[in-house]
Amino acid sequence: MTFREKLESGKFVITAEAGPPKGTDISEMVHHIELLRGKVDAINITDNQSAVMRMNSLSGCVICLQYGVEPVLQMTCRDRNRIGLQSDLLGAYALGIRNVLCMTGDHVSAGDHKDAKPVYDIESVGLLRVVSGLNEGKDMMGNALKGKTDFFIGAVVTPEANPLEPQLMKFEKKIKAGARFFQTQAVYDMERLKEFMRFARQYPVKIIAGLVVLKSAGMANFLNTNVPGIRVPQELIDELKAAGKEKALDTGLNITARHIRQIYEEKICDGVHIMAIGMEDKVPVILERAGLI
Amino acid sequence: MIITKKKDFQELYENIKGYKSFFLLGCSECATLCGTGGEPELKEMKEALESLGREVTGTFVAKTGCQVLGTKVELKPFKEAIDKAECIIVLSCGAGTQTAVELYEDKPVYPANDSMFLGNMTRLQMFDERCSLCGKCILDKTGGICPLTTCPKGLLHGPCGGMKDGHCEVSPELQCAWVRIYERMKRLNKLDELRNLMMEPKEWSQSQKPRRQYEKKEKTKK
Ligand code: SF4
Numbered sequence: 001m002t003f004r005e006k007l008e009s010g011k012f013v014i015t016a017e018a019g020p021p022k023g024t025d026i027s028e029m030v031h032h033i034e035l036l037r038g039k040v041d042a043i044n045i046t047d048n049q050s051a052v053m054r055m056n057s058l059s060g061c062v063i064c065l066q067y068g069v070e071p072v073l074q075m076t077c078r079d080r081n082r083i084g085l086q087s088d089l090l091g092a093y094a095l096g097i098r099n100v101l102c103m104t105g106d107h108v109s110a111g112d113h114k115d116a117k118p119v120y121d122i123e124s125v126g127l128l129r130v131v132s133g134l135n136e137g138k139d140m141m142g143n144a145l146k147g148k149t150d151f152f153i154g155a156v157v158t159p160e161a162n163p164l165e166p167q168l169m170k171f172e173k174k175i176k177a178g179a180r181f182f183q184t185q186a187v188y189d190m191e192r193l194k195e196f197m198r199f200a201r202q203y204p205v206k207i208i209a210g211l212v213v214l215k216s217a218g219m220a221n222f223l224n225t226n227v228p229g230i231r232v233p234q235e236l237i238d239e240l241k242a243a244g245k246e247k248a249l250d251t252g253l254n255i256t257a258r259h260i261r262q263i264y265e266e267k268i269c270d271g272v273h274i275m276a277i278g279m280e281d282k283v284p285v286i287l288e289r290a291g292l293i
Numbered sequence: 294m295i296i297t298k299k300k301d302f303q304e305l306y307e308n309i310k311g312y313k314s315f316f317l318l319g320c321s322e323c324a325t326l327c328g329t330g331g332e333p334e335l336k337e338m339k340e341a342l343e344s345l346g347r348e349v350t351g352t353f354v355a356k357t358g359c360q361v362l363g364t365k366v367e368l369k370p371f372k373e374a375i376d377k378a379e380c381i382i383v384l385s386c387g388a389g390t391q392t393a394v395e396l397y398e399d400k401p402v403y404p405a406n407d408s409m410f411l412g413n414m415t416r417l418q419m420f421d422e423r424c425s426l427c428g429k430c431i432l433d434k435t436g437g438i439c440p441l442t443t444c445p446k447g448l449l450h451g452p453c454g455g456m457k458d459g460h461c462e463v464s465p466e467l468q469c470a471w472v473r474i475y476e477r478m479k480r481l482n483k484l485d486e487l488r489n490l491m492m493e494p495k496e497w498s499q500s501q502k503p504r505r506q507y508e509k510k511e512k513t514k515k
C-alpha cells in the first residue's frame with residue numbers, strides 16, 4: 001500500500017526524514033534510507049533545509065525510489081520562481097514521485113549563502129494552488145498540460161505557534177488551496193496536541209504529528225528559547241534532568257516512543273513523522289519501543 | 294522618501310583620486326532629510342577634498358535632483374564652475390546622480406551615496422521600509438500593512454512557521470507582518486474578510502524594470 005492509500009484508508013502512517021548530502025557522496029543518505037526501508041511508509045527528502053545549500057530534494061527522492069522507499073518531495077519557494085517550481089514538479093512526477101510537501105522555506109538569512117536573493121515568487125499557499133492545478137492538467141496560467149500530475153498534496157502546520165490564531169487561519173487557507181495531508185512542527189505536549197486536533201478534525205484532512213527526539217534537558221531548553229513554534233513542557237525537561245547525563249538520550253528515545261504509542265492508541269493523529277536530525281539510526285529503536293514494529 | 298547613506302569616503306576617493314577639480318551637487322529633498330546631500334554634507338565634502346589638495350569649483354543643492362528639466366534650469370548659472378571641474382560628485386540618490394549624467398554627457402559623474410529604499414521617517418533620521426513600489430498595491434486587502442515589504446518573505450496568506458511570539462524569523466527586532474495584519478483586521482472587525490481572502494499570485498510583470506509612467510503624454514496623444 002502506498003503512503004497515500006494508507007492515509008486515505010484511515011491506516012496509521014509512519015514517516016521519517018532524510019537530508020541529501022552537501023556534495024555528491026550519497027552513501028550516508030543511502031545508509032539511512034536502507035535502515036528505514038520496511039519500517040516507515042515514506043521518507044521526506046528535505047529541500048536545502050535551513051537554507052543551507054545541498055543536493056536538491058528531487059534527486060534525493062529519485063535515489064530514495066531507487067532504494068525502494070517511497071519519498072515525499074519537500075518543496076520550498078525560496079530558491080525557484082513559479083516557472084522553476086512547476087517545471088521541477090512535472091519532472092518529479094515523470095520520475096515517479098507522488099507526494100509533495102509544499103512549504104515557504106526558511107529565509108536565506110538562516111543559511112550558508114546569506115547573500116543569495118530570496119525568491120518567494122509565490123509562497124506555500126500559492127504553491128499548493130499550483131500543484132492542485134497541475135493535478136487538473138493546467139499550469140498556473142491555465143495552459144493545458146500534455147499529461148497531468150496526480151500528486152498527493154501536503155503542507156505543514158505549527159500547532160504551538162504563538163499567537164496561534166493567525167496560524168490557524170493559514171491552515172484553513174492551505175486546505176482551501178488543496179492540501180490533503182499536514183505534517184506538524186515538532187510537538188511535545190499531547191494534551192495541547194489534542195486541543196489542536198479538535199480544531200483540525202473539522203476538516204477532511206490527514207494530520208501527521210511531527211516528533212523530534214530530545215537528547216538532553218539542554219536541548220529541550222534550547223528548543224524552547226530558540227526554535228519558533230516548539231514548546232517542550234517542563235515535566236519532560238525534568239524527566240530528562242532526572243535521568244542524568246548518561247541516560248538522557250535513552251530517556252529522550254523513550255519519550256518519543258511513548259508519544260508515538262499514545263498518538264497511535266488514542267488515535268490523536270493519523271500518523272507520526274519522526275525528524276531524527278542526525279539520529280536516523282535510532283528510528284528503528286524508537287519504533288520498536290513504541291511497539292509499532 | 295528615498296533613503297540614502299553616505300558611501301565610505303575611501304571607496305569614493307578610490308574612484309576620483311585621478312581628478313584635480315570637482316563640482317558638488319546635492320539635493321534639497323530626500324538627501325537633505327537623510328543628512329546625505331544638503332548644505333552641511335556638501336561643505337563637509339568640499340573640505341575633505343580640499344584637504345587632499347583638490348579644487349572644488351562650485352557646489353549647489355538642487356531643489357529636486359531627480360527632476361531633470363528643473364535641475365537643468367537651476368544649474369545654468371553654474372555653467373562656468375561646472376565646465377572648470379574635471380568631475381562631478383553627486384550627493385543624492387542614484388536617480389539624482391543619473392540626472393547629472395544625462396545633463397553632462399562629457400563629464401565623469403560619481404555617486405557619493407548608496408541608495409537604499411523608499412522609506413518612512415519614523416524619528417529624526419530613522420527610516421523604515423514600508424512600501425517597495427510593487428506596481429499593484431494590495432494594502433486595500435491587508436489592513437493597510439504591506440506584507441510584500443514588511444514580511445521578509447513577502448507572504449500573502451498568513452505568518453510562516455518561523456514566527457516566534459509575534460516576532461519575525463528573520464530578525465527578532467521585527468514584528469511579524471502577518472501578526473500585525475491579523476491584529477489590525479481583528480481590531481477593525483474584518484477578520485472574516487481576511488480569512489476568506491485568497492490572494493492571487495503577485496503580478497510581478499507590474500514591476501518589470503525599467504518602469505515608465507507616461508500617462509500625460511499618452512493622453513494628449515489621443
Ligand atoms: S502592496 Fe506594498 S509594495 Fe505594493 S504598492 Fe502597496 S505598499 Fe507598496
Ligand code: SF4
Nearest residue numbers: 444453461462469470
Ligand atoms: S515571521 Fe512573519 S514577517 Fe517574518 S518571514 Fe515569517 S511571516 Fe514574514
